Amino acid sequence: MSAAREPKLCIYPGCERLAVPPHPLGGPQPAFCDREDHNALTAHRERLRLAALAPPGHGDELTTQSGEWTGHSPDRPTIDSDTTEGDDG
Numbered sequence: 001m002s003a004a005r006e007p008k009l010c011i012y013p014g015c016e017r018l019a020v021p022p023h024p025l026g027g028p029q030p031a032f033c034d035r036e037d038h039n040a041l042t043a044h045r046e047r048l049r050l051a052a053l054a055p056p057g058h059g060d061e062l063t064t065q066s067g068e069w070t071g072h073s074p075d076r077p078t079i080d081s082d083t084t085e086g087d088d089g
């Protein structure tokens with residue numbers, strides 16, 4: 001049974017490269033790939049940039065300011081035009 005660990009991916013936003021393998025002498029595995037521009041600082045900046053690009057109020061679209069409900073038509077009584085009783089004619 002070989003303790004095969006699943007490969008660790010770079011945590012840089014949008015990066016799908018494998019992270020640098022841990023040092024054979026020990027130590028924690030780096031969380032980023034071997035790209036020099038992928039590190040904690042650039043990843044942090046990238047997250048901020050992506051967050052700035054994202055529309056505000058994401059995931060909170062249920063509340064409307066105008067209070068106008070455009071989901072469906074307002075509740076109307078189901079009146080069928082078939083209430084004419086009596087067939088005197």
Ligand SMILES: [Zn+2]
Pocket residue numbers: 010011012015016017032033034035038
């Ligand atoms: Zn990367």
